[in-house]
Amino acid sequence: MKRFPVICPSCEHRLQVKRLTCDHCGTEVEGIYPLPMLAALSVEDQAFICDFVKASGSLKEMAALLKVSYPTVRNRLDEVIAKLQPTSPTP
Amino acid sequence: MKLSQILFHPFLRIAGGPALLLGLATITLTGIIGAGQGLHFDGVLDTHTGKSGPWWLFVSEGLINWISLAVLLLIAGRTISKTAFRSIDLLGTQALSRWPTVLTALACxxxxxxxxxxxxxxxxxxxxxxxxxxxxxxxxxxxxxxxxTLFMLACTVWMVALMWRSFSHCCNVRGGKAVATFVISLLLAEVLSKVLIGQLFRLL
Incomplete structure (x- = not known):
């Protein structure tokens, strides 16, 4: 399965969207759009956030779901929070 | 879970209440095994053979060692950590960190x-x-x-490694500042536990 690229393979900076296409009518929009905050995260981080929302934000439930300890989930969440900070250069 | 993780970083999988229960069980077991042979854990890092006594004295030594370090690390963690961690995780994993003392007591x-x-x-x-x-x-x-004696030394090093892992993982702290805080807390806990155990012996 193709992975959605968020990092430039050449210089490792965050990629931006240049072109959007409508599948239905073929209209194309061109410009420079920054990726939405969540889309800029890695697939693993996005999956973690999805699981977190599905667990109603309960770290205890997440720990049971992932079969890890509470501090392990807490630390994972801290990592994702750090990546979402505006000062964070790349995900 | 890899063997190296089970031995040196079990806290990826276990913390909180279950770690506390298991830890307290191992401290009690160590005390009971030690009571039969006069093996004292009379300080956070100490192991000495000496006079025998009631079993509760040996169990109390283990509990004092655990609580001395756990409370100091809790204060240190609250001071330097930027994350909201649970006290039960640090208390539980610190108790479980003392499990190599069971092996020491058995080897003796x-x-x-x-x-x-x-x-x-x-x-x-x-x-x-x-x-x-x-x-x-x-x-x-x-x-x-x-x-x-060599085995006891290895178990002590292993126990300290687990104590560090517990502090680092539960408070989510890393780097030189965290290491320095841990070492200072460990040294202070060693002194504190010695004083408290000294007071305990006065009760006899």
Missing amino acids: LAPGFQRFSKALAKSIIGLKPGQMPQLPPAGPDAVVFGLV
């Missing part, structure tokens, strides 16, 4: 170790100042004594 049950330490203690007790002790003769018991 070796008859050769028992015989050699008794002979060693006999040669030192009643020694006058300036007098050289007459050490027990080298033999199989001396070899067992040496091996068990």
Whole structure:
């Protein structure tokens, strides 16, 4: 399965969207759009956030779901929070 | 879970209440095994053979060692950590970090170790100042004594590694500042536990 690229393979900076296409009518929009905050995260981080929302934000439930300890989930969440900070250069 | 993770970083999988229960069970077990042979854990990092006594004294030593370090690390963690961690995780994993002491207590049950330490203690007790002790003769018991001592040392290093992992993981702290805080807390806890155990002996 193709992975959605968020990092430039050449210089490792965050990629931006240049072109959007409508599948239905073929209209194309061109410009420079920054990726939405969540889309800029890695697939693993996005999956973690999805699981977190599905667990109603309960770290205890997440720990049971992932079969890890509470501090392990807490630390994972801290990592994702750090990546979402505006000062964070790349995900 | 890999073996190295089970041995050196079990807190990826276990923390909180279950770690606390398991930790308290291992501290109690160590105390009971130690009571039968006069093996004292009379300080956070100490292991000594000495006088026997009631089983609760040996269990209390373990509990004092655990709580001395856990409380100091809790204060240190609250000071330096930027994350909202749970006290139960640090208390529980610190208790579980002491589980290598069970192995130490079991290793000290070796008859050769028992015989050699008794002979060693006999040669030192009643020694006058300036007098050289007459050490027990080298033999199989001396070899067992040496091996068990090395094993005890390894278990202590392992226990300290687990204590660090527990602090680092539960408070989510890393780097030089975290290491320095841990070392200072460990040294302070060693002094605190010695004082508290000294007070405990006065009760007898």
